[in-house]
Amino acid sequence: MHRPSARLLLMSMLLLSLRACTPFFLLPSRPSLRSLPASPSSTAPRLPGTLSHSVSSLASSADSTTTTTTTTTTTTTTTTLPPNVILYDGVCNFCNAWVDLLLVLDRSSPPLFYFAPLQSSAGAALLTEIGKEPGDLSSVVLVSRSSPSSPPSSYSKSSAVTQVLKLLRFPVLSPAAVLLSSLLPMNAKDKAYDVVARNRLRFLGSRSTIDRLGDRNEDRFLS
Secondary structure: OOOOOOOHHHHHHHHHHHHHOHHHHOOOOOOOOOOOOHHHOOOOOOOOOOHHHHHHHHHHHHHHOOOOOOOOOOOOOOOOOOOOEEEEOOEEEHHHHHHHHHHHOOOOOOOOOOEEEOHHHHHHHHHHHOOOOOOOOOOEEEEEOOOOOOEEEEHHHHHHHHHHHHHHHHOOOHHHHHHHHHHHHHHHHHHHHHHHHOHHHHHHHHHOOOOOOOOHHHHHHHH
């Protein structure tokens, strides 16, 4: 068996002696645990940027959105019109004098007649309801109803005057109205009415407003 030479042994021993005598700071350093890079598995998983932003926006929207339910109650007011409404020219003094006379003669309770100027909103609405043009001032009009839910009946010109006299039921006026209505033809009565209507502003003039200022019977007028 081949034996190592004395020179080889001597060199090996010398190298071992030198290594044992080398200072520790000259030896190659071992990596520190603190300097090691963090393992990917040690960090918390993160969502992609777009998905993370979307999730956070949805959460914020859900927290800040409040649903409010508003209940709207519609109240319908039904206006019951009087059974007999006389529409007249509100600026005509002769027509207003006729209204004043009816206010004195109508002593019924509740009253037989209520009034509205043809130029008023109530007058325009009633004219439309009976098929006339709003603002038609050609004639006085009586709008009558047998009940609040029934369709209206209308009388104009001489027929309106005659019907008003009938409804008043005065011992003299009512029989006279019936007799006049039965004896005279309609055309003759309406022609006589038209003559008076065309000259109504010449009789007593006109006024600048349809309002009856200071009238104690203001509850008898529709506006």
